[in-house]
Amino acid sequence: MERTAVNPWKWSLGIGFNQAELIEGTRRELICSGQTSMDGDGHPQHAGDMRAQVILAMDNLEAVLAGADMTLADVVRFNIYTTDVDELFACYDVIAGRFGAAGVQPPCTLLGVTRLAFPELMVELEATAAA
Template sequence: MTTQLSSPYRINPTSWNAGFRYDQAQLRPAPTQLLTVAGQGSIDAEGQLLHVGDMTAQMALAMANTEDLLARGGMDLRDVTRLVVYVTDMDAALAAYGAITERLDAAGATPPATLVAVARLAVPGMAVEIDATAGR
């Protein structure tokens, strides 16, 4: 049996994830284009880390850098099929997560997402790194 889907078909058997603005799963038609975004941090155009010690500002700039690459690929947050957020301090990340949810809300996006605590990231002082996969 073939089912015609609106894209994406959101799968959320519970609602606890709604506050974080992500779906537990999504079923989408196979994309004709796939964009993979390498980890984005709070890095400026010259490669300098900004906002050392400020999780919220780092999260906001990492999301802005991710959105910039999506736009350059002709996509936006609604096209993201997988979002992974790596952080060095989970408590600070949870307190600052509004920097991510406000951008997801503005785009009307709820991509499947994972928040992962790591011991450190590649650049000293970096507290957040975001990678994404998008398809259209």
């Protein structure tokens, strides 16, 4: 797979994402449902702790990717839904650090929402991967 960043403006690079990516030569595509801070039994974890929720949601996303023999390096689209945009930005380093370690800056959309599926949840991460 070949990824070509498309950035008519450079401001997004400082926060860790490209405006777009041209993806060529893929064989497989994985559409992930939103990952949250749920444990293996489907119970919300870390009520009121955004950083802990982001860490567990990223762990869960990486587990889903691994189930398809993929990693964060294969993510070509990333969406974040949060009930508190300011608090999410305060711990965005977790997300940027993980993608940075994987060597990618996938296009990203961040949306503030009123609530998620369970009232305790503060963040949901949705990804599309290609390999």
